[in-house]
Amino acid sequence: xxxxVLITSGPTREPLDPIRFLxxxxxxxxxxxLARVFLKKYAAEVVFVSGPVCRYPSGVTLVKVExxxxxxxxxxxxxxxxxxxxxxxxxxxxxxxxxxQQKIKKAGFPLVMKLERNPDILKEAGExxxxxxxxxxxxxxxxxxxxxxxxxxLRKNLDLLVIxxxxxxxxxxxxxxxxxxxxxxxxxxxxxxxxxxxLAAAIAIQVANLSIMRKNxxxxxx
Ligand code: CTP
Numbered sequence: 001x002x003x004x005v006l007i008t009s010g011p012t013r014e015p016l017d018p019i020r021f022l023x024x025x026x027x028x029x030x031x032x033x034l035a036r037v038f039l040k041k042y043a044a045e046v047v048f049v050s051g052p053v054c055r056y057p058s059g060v061t062l063v064k065v066e067x068x069x070x071x072x073x074x075x076x077x078x079x080x081x082x083x084x085x086x087x088x089x090x091x092x093x094x095x096x097x098x099x100x101q102q103k104i105k106k107a108g109f110p111l112v113m114k115l116e117r118n119p120d121i122l123k124e125a126g127e128x129x130x131x132x133x134x135x136x137x138x139x140x141x142x143x144x145x146x147x148x149x150x151x152x153x154l155r156k157n158l159d160l161l162v163i164x165x166x167x168x169x170x171x172x173x174x175x176x177x178x179x180x181x182x183x184x185x186x187x188x189x190x191x192x193x194x195x196x197x198x199l200a201a202a203i204a205i206q207v208a209n210l211s212i213m214r215k216n217x218x219x220x221x222x
Contacts, residue, residue, distance in 0.1 A: 001041075001042045001043070001208065001211070002038070002042055002043045002044070002083045002084050002211070003043075003044055003045065003081075003082075003083050004043065004044070004045045004046075004047060004078070004081050004082045004083060004084075005038045005042070005043040005045070005046050005047070005082065005083070005084040005085075005086065006046075006047045006049070006075070006078050006079065006082035006084070006085045006086070007031055007034055007035055007038070007046060007047070007048050007049070007060075007086045007088060008031070008049045008050070008071060008075055008086070008087050008088060008089035008091075008121070009026075009028045009030070009031020009032065009034075009035070009048060009049070009050045009051070009053070009088045009089050010026055010027075010028035010031060010050045010051035010052065010053040010089055010090070011023050011024045011025070011026040011028070011051045011052070011053070011089070011090050011092070012024075012051045012065070012066065012067055012068045012071055012089065012090070012091050012092045012118075013051065013052060013066045013067065013092075014067055014068070014092050014094070014095035014096060014099075014118075015066075015067070015096070015099040016096050016099055016100065016104065016113070017099060017100040017101075017102065017103050017104045018100075018101070018102070018103060019103055020104070021066075022092060022094075022095070022096065023092070024090045024092065024173065025090075025173035025174045026051070026053075026089070026090035026173055026174070027053060027054070027173070027174050028050060028051070028053035028054075028055075028056075029176070029196045030088050030138075030178070030196045030199060030200060031048070031050065031086075031088040031089065032053075032055060032056070032057045033196050033197040033199070033200035033201075034086060034088060034200045034203060034204065035048050035057040035060050036057055036197070036200070037197075037200045037201050037204045038084075038204055039057070039059050039060065041204065042204055042207075042208060043084070045060075045061060046059070046060040046061065047060065047061045047063065047078045047082065048060040048061065048062050048063065049063045049065060049071055049074045049075050049078070049089070050062065050063070050064060050065070050089070051065060051066065051071065051089060051090075052064070052066060061078075063077075063078075067092075067095065068091045068092050068095065068118035068119065068121070069095075069118065069119070071089060071091060071121060072119050072121050072124075075121055075125070076124075076128075079125065079128070082133065083132065083133060083134065084133070084134045084136070084207055084211075085125060085129070085133060085134070085135050085136065086136040086203075086207075087121065087122045087125065087135075087136065087137050087138060088138055088162075089121075090140075090173065091118065091120075091121060091122075092118055093117065093118055093120075094115040094116060094117055094118055095115065095116060095118055096113055096114070096115060096116075097113075097114040097115060097116045098114075120156075122135075122137045122156050122158075123155070123156050125156075126155075126156040126157030126158060127157065129157065134159045134160070134207055134210055134211060134214075135156075135157065135158050135159050135160075136158065136159065136160040136161070136162065136203070136207060137152070137153075137156055137158045137160075137161050137162070138161070138162045138163075138164065139152050139161055139162070139163045139164065140164045140166050140172065140173075141163055141164065141165060141166065142165075142166045142167070145163050145165045145181060146163065146181060146183070146188055149161050149163040149181070149183050150183065153183050153185075159184065159185070159210050160182060160183070160184055160203070160206055160207065160210060161182070161183040162180050162181075162182055162183075162203060163180055163181045163182075163183060164178065164180055165179060165180070165181065170193065176195065176196065177193055177194060177195050177196070178193065178194070178196055178199055179191065179192065179193040179194075180199060182202070182203070182206055184206070184210065189206075
């Protein structure tokens with residue numbers, strides 16, 4: 001059904017010095033399950049751009065990265081050839097301004113560190129995408145999930161947004177099960193809490209439906 005599905009997954013790591021980094025709790029489990037389901041049922045090729053995680057899917061074109069800037073470079077290398085693009089990675093929004101070449105010593109504390117913004121890869125993808133490409137983003141929201149999600153959907157020019165509603169009862173990051181709401185241009189679809197492989201299957205079905213609806217509406221294929 002699809003020629004190439006481009007998936008980003010996992011956390012990014014922003015180095016503080018040769019030993020330490022700023023990171024996040026993403027396990028990459030949702031991304032890995034998405035890769036599996038698309039390879040099995042919907043895609044000839046899956047390009048998987050991933051930050052450091054414990055397990056990577058097999059059968060994909062795997063590109064391992066660490067920082068957000070590396071992820072951006074790898075992502076845009078494969079971007080134009082992809083008909084579906086899924087940004088499941090938990091990209092760090094900021095990085096230390098100039099990481100230290102040497103290990104930071106205790107003696108230098110207290111330490112004040114300046115951070116600078118990382119590029120928003122998904123936003124840039126929304127600006128550069130063609131009408132033929134399907135663009136899927138993720139959101140992590142702790143309040144007003146659907147309202148904030150709708151804004152994000154429009155701001156980033158998406159076809160589908162997967163909203164993680166983060167709470168103590170649904171941590172999402174690093175958890176095995178998750179509850180999300182899917183948002184398309186005309187639908188809000190709350191899904192019950194389920195395993196990340198069931199979730200990946202539900203997301204893939206939505207992507208396939210969007211593609212069929214688009215073909216029926218006559219958006220020209222490349
Ligand atoms: N994302 C990205 N590049 C970044 C940050 C996030 O591509 N530097 C992508 C993620 O892969 C995910 C979505 O954007 O698909 C997540 O956005 P989120 O962090 O929820 O929100 P932001 O757009 O960063 O806005 P805010 O932090 O204000 O909620």
